[in-house]
Amino acid sequence: QLVAAAQLAKGLGYTVPQVDLLSMNTVQNLVLLEWPPLYSVLTAGLLRLTQFNDVLSSAWMDSLGAFLYLLGIWRLAACIGFTPVLQMIIVWFKATEIYEGFLASFPTDFLAAACWIWAFYFFLEYLETPKKKWIAGMILAIGASFLFRYLTALPVLPVLLWWNGHIKKRPEWKKAAIITALYLAAIVLAYLGFNKIQSGSYTYLEQWDKGFYPEKLLNIVPLFWQAISHVTFFGVQLEVLLHLPYRWYQVILQ
Numbered sequence: 400q401l402v403a404a405a406q407l408a409k410g411l412g413y414t415v416p417q418v419d420l421l422s423m424n425t426v427q428n429l430v431l432l433e434w435p436p437l438y439s440v441l442t443a444g445l446l447r448l449t450q451f452n453d454v455l456s457s458a459w460m461d462s463l464g465a466f467l468y469l470l471g472i473w474r475l476a477a478c479i480g481f482t483p484v485l486q487m488i489i490v491w492f493k494a495t496e497i498y499e500g501f502l503a504s505f506p507t508d509f510l511a512a513a514c515w516i517w518a519f520y521f522f523l524e525y526l527e528t529p530k531k532k533w534i535a536g537m538i539l540a541i542g543a544s545f546l547f548r549y550l551t552a553l554p555v556l557p558v559l560l561w562w563n564g565h566i567k568k569r570p571e572w573k574k575a576a577i578i579t580a581l582y583l584a585a586i587v588l589a590y591l592g593f594n595k596i597q598s599g600s601y602t603y604l605e606q607w608d609k610g611f612y613p614e615k616l617l618n619i620v621p622l623f624w625q626a627i628s629h630v631t632f633f634g635v636q637l638e639v640l641l642h643l644p645y646r647w648y649q650v651i652l653q
Contacts, residue, residue: 400506401453403431404442408451412597413439430598435590437546438507457506464509465497471516478523499631511548514540522556525575526563534575541579542586553583 406414406428413436414428431439438460445456469490476486497509518540525533537556545553557580564572594600634648 404439407443467513507548514544
């Protein structure tokens with residue numbers, strides 16, 4: 400993604416250079432399909448501002464992700480009704496994960512997570528005071544989370560909004576849910592269409608062969624357990640108490 404950012408900053412598009420092994424002097428600039436482009440687009444602007452200092456540009460992007468992530472948690476906790484003391488405790492608890500996260504995660508993790516937290520904040524604000532600005536904020540935040548990293552989370556909030564409108568007989572909520580879904584669909588289709596035109600392939604998602612492969616179910620294991628427990632915390636405790644390598648805990652979970 401950083402290489403693609405440098406290519407963008409040089410006016411070569413969202414590409415990565417690839418050398419032909421049969422002709423070492425031949426370099427092709429291929430569209431980057433493995434990742435959506437927003438991180439590279441923003442980093443390209445920073446590269447221009449820092450005279451192509453990639454370390455400084457990456458540090459600014461990582462810091463932005465951490466700041467928006469923790470600020471989103473703060474605002475979300477306030478929206479739910481937590482006291483300022485509880486807000487500080489929650490933010491402090493999540494802040495302790497930032498350093499470890501930067502060592503183990505991709506640079507888009509905190510940025511995408513921050514966008515998703517802000518989208519949920521806008522969602523709750525809309526339920527409390529239905530205003531167009533909250534819907535607009537939700538669309539932008541979810542769209543940004545997709546363009547940073549996430550795809551599978553896209554339909555969650557539109558579906559929740561429509562369901563709330565159905566249960567509570569609020570047609571304006573159902574209408575807002577449909578509008579949100581249409582805008583998000585437009586963002587996804589625009590990006591996938593760009594990929595198709597530029598490279599002949601629609602998506603950055605993993606390309607699977609046809610058929611059912613049980614080992615693919617292992618991809619959801621970390622996501623499932625992380626949703627109901629603090630996997631890293633329990634893994635470290637198990638390692639300390641039982642003198643088992645940390646990777647054994649991951650195997651047990653799978």
